[in-house]
Amino acid sequence: MPESRQHCYVLLASRRAVWKADSKTNTTSLQNQFGGSDYFSPTEMADGRKTAYVKVIFLGDQSVGKTSLLNQFIQKRFQKKYKATLGSDFFVKEVRVGETTVVMQIWDTAGQERFRSLGSSYFRGADLCCLVYDVTVGKSFDDLDNWKEEFLLQAMPPDPERFPFFVIANKVDLPDDQRMVTSSRATEWIRRRPNFHHVEASAKSGDGVDQAFLQMATVALERNREDRQVLTPVQVRDVDPPPSKCC
Amino acid sequence: MMQKDASSPPPAPGAGANVEPVEEDQIRYLEQCKVNVRQQAANMVRAIDAGDLEEVLKFANLVLGELRTSLLSPQKYYELFLAISTQLSTLESFFNDAHSKGKKMNELYELVQHAGNIIPRLYLLVIAGSIYIKTKEAPAKYILKDLVEMCKGVQHPMRGLFLRHYLLQLTRDKLPDDSDQDKSGGTVRDSVDFVLHNFIEMNKLWVRMQHQGAGRDRERREKERGDLRVLVGTNLVRLSSLEGVDEALYSDVVLPAVLEQVVGCQDCIAQQYLMEVIAQVFPDEFHLRTLDTYLKTLAHLEAKVDVIALMVTLVKRLAKFGLSQRAKITDEMRLFETFLENIQPIVEHRSDSISTVQVLQLHEALLDLVLSVYPERLAYIDQVYARTSATLEAMNVTSIEDAASVKILKRMIMLPLEAPAPAATATGAAAPPRNTLADVLCLEKNVDLLRLLTPIHKKQVALSITRSAIERGAPIPDPEKIDRLVELIRPLIKDEPGLEAEADEDKEEFEENQNLVAKLVHILANESSDMTYRLFYNIRRHFGQGGFKRVRHTLVPLFFASMRLCHRVYRTEQQEAAGEAAPAAEPRQFGSIKILRFLLEIVNIIIKAFPETGLRLALQAALCADNCNSSEMAYDFMTAALLAYETEISESRAQLQAMQIIISTLQSTKNFTEDNYDTLAKKCTMLSSKLLKKPDQCRAVVMCSHLFWTERPIPATPGETAPEWHDGSRVLECLNRSVEIADKCMAPNVHAPLFIEILNEHLFYYAKNVPEITADRITELVNLVINRVSALQEEDLPAIMAYKQNTLRHIRWHQASPREPAEADKYAAIAIPH
Numbered sequence A: 001m002p003e004s005r006q007h008c009y010v011l012l013a014s015r016r017a018v019w020k021a022d023s024k025t026n027t028t029s030l031q032n033q034f035g036g037s038d039y040f041s042p043t044e045m046a047d048g049r050k051t052a053y054v055k056v057i058f059l060g061d062q063s064v065g066k067t068s069l070l071n072q073f074i075q076k077r078f079q080k081k082y083k084a085t086l087g088s089d090f091f092v093k094e095v096r097v098g099e100t101t102v103v104m105q106i107w108d109t110a111g112q113e114r115f116r117s118l119g120s121s122y123f124r125g126a127d128l129c130c131l132v133y134d135v136t137v138g139k140s141f142d143d144l145d146n147w148k149e150e151f152l153l154q155a156m157p158p159d160p161e162r163f164p165f166f167v168i169a170n171k172v173d174l175p176d177d178q179r180m181v182t183s184s185r186a187t188e189w190i191r192r193r194p195n196f197h198h199v200e201a202s203a204k205s206g207d208g209v210d211q212a213f214l215q216m217a218t219v220a221l222e223r224n225r226e227d228r229q230v231l232t233p234v235q236v237r238d239v240d241p242p243p244s245k246c247c
Numbered sequence B: 001m002m003q004k005d006a007s008s009p010p011p012a013p014g015a016g017a018n019v020e021p022v023e024e025d026q027i028r029y030l031e032q033c034k035v036n037v038r039q040q041a042a043n044m045v046r047a048i049d050a051g052d053l054e055e056v057l058k059f060a061n062l063v064l065g066e067l068r069t070s071l072l073s074p075q076k077y078y079e080l081f082l083a084i085s086t087q088l089s090t091l092e093s094f095f096n097d098a099h100s101k102g103k104k105m106n107e108l109y110e111l112v113q114h115a116g117n118i119i120p121r122l123y124l125l126v127i128a129g130s131i132y133i134k135t136k137e138a139p140a141k142y143i144l145k146d147l148v149e150m151c152k153g154v155q156h157p158m159r160g161l162f163l164r165h166y167l168l169q170l171t172r173d174k175l176p177d178d179s180d181q182d183k184s185g186g187t188v189r190d191s192v193d194f195v196l197h198n199f200i201e202m203n204k205l206w207v208r209m210q211h212q213g214a215g216r217d218r219e220r221r222e223k224e225r226g227d228l229r230v231l232v233g234t235n236l237v238r239l240s241s242l243e244g245v246d247e248a249l250y251s252d253v254v255l256p257a258v259l260e261q262v263v264g265c266q267d268c269i270a271q272q273y274l275m276e277v278i279a280q281v282f283p284d285e286f287h288l289r290t291l292d293t294y295l296k297t298l299a300h301l302e303a304k305v306d307v308i309a310l311m312v313t314l315v316k317r318l319a320k321f322g323l324s325q326r327a328k329i330t331d332e333m334r335l336f337e338t339f340l341e342n343i344q345p346i347v348e349h350r351s352d353s354i355s356t357v358q359v360l361q362l363h364e365a366l367l368d369l370v371l372s373v374y375p376e377r378l379a380y381i382d383q384v385y386a387r388t389s390a391t392l393e394a395m396n397v398t399s400i401e402d403a404a405s406v407k408i409l410k411r412m413i414m415l416p417l418e419a420p421a422p423a424a425t426a427t428g429a430a431a432p433p434r435n436t437l438a439d440v441l442c443l444e445k446n447v448d449l450l451r452l453l454t455p456i457h458k459k460q461v462a463l464s465i466t467r468s469a470i471e472r473g474a475p476i477p478d479p480e481k482i483d484r485l486v487e488l489i490r491p492l493i494k495d496e497p498g499l500e501a502e503a504d505e506d507k508e509e510f511e512e513n514q515n516l517v518a519k520l521v522h523i524l525a526n527e528s529s530d531m532t533y534r535l536f537y538n539i540r541r542h543f544g545q546g547g548f549k550r551v552r553h554t555l556v557p558l559f560f561a562s563m564r565l566c567h568r569v570y571r572t573e574q575q576e577a578a579g580e581a582a583p584a585a586e587p588r589q590f591g592s593i594k595i596l597r598f599l600l601e602i603v604n605i606i607i608k609a610f611p612e613t614g615l616r617l618a619l620q621a622a623l624c625a626d627n628c629n630s631s632e633m634a635y636d637f638m639t640a641a642l643l644a645y646e647t648e649i650s651e652s653r654a655q656l657q658a659m660q661i662i663i664s665t666l667q668s669t670k671n672f673t674e675d676n677y678d679t680l681a682k683k684c685t686m687l688s689s690k691l692l693k694k695p696d697q698c699r700a701v702v703m704c705s706h707l708f709w710t711e712r713p714i715p716a717t718p719g720e721t722a723p724e725w726h727d728g729s730r731v732l733e734c735l736n737r738s739v740e741i742a743d744k745c746m747a748p749n750v751h752a753p754l755f756i757e758i759l760n761e762h763l764f765y766y767a768k769n770v771p772e773i774t775a776d777r778i779t780e781l782v783n784l785v786i787n788r789v790s791a792l793q794e795e796d797l798p799a800i801m802a803y804k805q806n807t808l809r810h811i812r813w814h815q816a817s818p819r820e821p822a823e824a825d826k827y828a829a830i831a832i833p834h
């Protein structure tokens, strides 16, 4: 498990380093790291380390534990009290994947449809979508396909059939007799979907949580790198005009 | 209600207000905005790299200037907002950097306010303010207060809402909270005040949207408001995520302030949404504490607000909570009572706008709550039922027929009988104990709800209840419960007015249903035979009212169950008498005789409806009574069977069959007194000789002869061994009578076989050494048979010939190979002509 620092401001510092790197190498396009359909590639640091920015969207039914997983990952805390999420909210945290520092921008969303009124434009530009279900609620597993469809519809990745999804089976701390979705059923389901990854976790005990996020970072980073290659021609259209107007 | 707006919104660049461009124009416009944003952001970054603060602010202004537009719908504006706010994160770190290089934050905070336009200016102020808080150059609380005040500068609803949303977003991790080490920035109270203030301002902006623009745009406006609502609601999320907001602070400060705004704004959309958000974003523990306040507030909401939906949301939430954390809900919380008390006035007050289905939804949720939180309090269930029917009655609802309502009503009646769904228990601890069938039968008010259903739906409920009762198989502890059960499933037990129309319901379905009802008998059997008897007795009363078509299905199984009970009781009686079993602690009330009498009652009812079945049951019961050493009851059953035979069975084949089983039953009894047996046997012989057809008479009378030569022991008088029942003269009498009858049959192909049969009977008795059956008599019969067979027509011959030959061969075989010397003489005495 690589070290992972916890507060957001690390991000700001590293971004600063990015601008420096950019200006040094005279890159004209300064991409917004997470924004819109702009992709950002890992950047070589002065000291040889790389930093990459990835965007992850969390989706899943009401009360499956999306917010709890994020809280466990970022603050190492768990709350038994249920507080519904409204709209969407993002958190930032960085993890190390090999030589690369991956800055993850993670969007938590509301599981309840009527609490998501402003649309899902922030799905665009995501590198990974994380679908969460509650192993004690069969319906939350059954709904995964709907969430996947909804994501693809809004995020519009150029290669939907290859877009990586990460499935978290949450609440595995609860006793077996309450479990409604068995591991084997989930594994079978995942097996039929090559672009899906699957882990079991408990936001309550913390089991599997760090590993899950680390794996997500790895998958997202890979996607991010691939994008750069695959999507370069597409990206050209999006590139900013030459900085002639600039002073 | 029109809010006054002192500061008019800033003019939108390049567009007349309130003209919504078509979708494609919006997309194009948004793309243009985003291109501009990227361009200016790039410039801004270059300025940042150059360290030129003034230039940085200039370009930041240009980036933010795009947010002044009025051309975008909320969703598109949000997209723009997201694009811009991500770009601005570089500005945050620039300010941060500037601070670390020695720039004073208060100067920066002043400097950003020089921006010309209010929108960019306030966004910049928010960024500077958030960094200002972070650097701790001034206490957070003052900066927060200033920011939330300054944002009043934007009074255009949508732009104002997003600006304040941004404020909320940037300050999210900077709000003073109880867990802070350093308290210099302020306390959680300051944060609460800040968010509440922001919430109130945002809600005002949001509500004001409703009153702007032309009336014809209302639909569009409401759609836009719907899209924007989440921005207002986020304030409440923020409040709920503050750690320092505990139950006390919530109930004393937060909730009252929020509710005051919600009620005060007098806006239907806001009230509906915000009340729901309150219920959803704050934890259950808080709601438990403030339930009364929340519910009382509902009474003050606008008439068009769907308060029922709000109550249902809250009740459902707490029901779910109760399933997993029942222990946390104490009696002092008066959860159930509080709901009941508050629901009543609200529903009454709004009775003209509330529909039946709403009333049902609400009470259904309440029932779910009771079953998950107070699974053992049956009285609560009845209270919910009583409330439901009273409310509906007050609304003059006398019958419920629409599908949605019927579905809920059925579920409400069935709910206590059903196990909690596994999914519902998934959230936490073990499932609540299941009510037993007996518990459910203690309920009284479910009938009042049942009454509202149409006959056909009543019947469906009755079936569900019956199935569930059988599935549970729980013992029923007292006879009165049977009455309650029957009340619930009445349409299956007897004809009801209203169902006659479909009385010709599918015969198969009817039988299936009745067989289901009959299975109820099986769940009655009980440890205590007395109780079982009383339960049987009670259910018999009800089954008895079912009319002929039902008793066949219901009373027959009850008959057999009672017979089993009778055997069981008799066995115990025997064991007790023999000292093998200790007598029951409580003296037995209902002995085997009593149960036999009960059987007789059942038999008599069945005989009336279905004589043939009844007759057979009477005979079964006769054997049972005989086995239980109750010859009197056995006699009564035989008499009942004979009476049924005489009065109810008229078809000749049925008569013969009935007579045959009556005779064989009588023959297998063991305990009749001589007198009784004699009476019955004579009666059988008499009835046999009166059968409709001669051959039948003949055969039955032959059969009767066996009644007088049996292995049946006559009841032993003490000290004597029981003799067998051997009365040769009566045997002879029967056989003579049968010959007479056979002789009266004219057709040779009819009487020939009869004679052969009679000959065979003679041979049987001859073998048994019945003195009255002599060799001469047999010789005479043999001649008669040969004589009659020879008169037969060609086509009848083979079978009868074979029969005759076999019989004669049998005699010859005895003559040829006697097993003992005496037998040789005995069979030699029979002369067979060649």
Ligand SMILES: Nc1nc2c(ncn2[C@@H]2O[C@H](COP(=O)(O)OP(=O)(O)OP(=O)(O)O)[C@@H](O)[C@H]2O)c(=O)[nH]1
Pocket: A060, A061, A062, A063, A064, A065, A066, A067, A068, A069, A079, A080, A081, A082, A083, A084, A085, A086, A109, A110, A111, A112, A170, A171, A172, A173, A174, A201, A202, A203, A204, A205
């Ligand atoms: N036992 C157990 N409970 C959990 C776990 N994760 C979450 N919970 C509980 O499940 C409830 C819902 O958790 P949230 O994280 O708020 O769920 P969510 O997916 O964010 O829900 P929405 O915001 O409504 O979409 C809370 O009461 C949590 O305490 C877990 O791993 N184990």
Ligand SMILES: [Mg+2]
Pocket: A066, A067, A068, A083, A084, A085, A108, A109, A110, A111
């Ligand atoms: Mg959540």
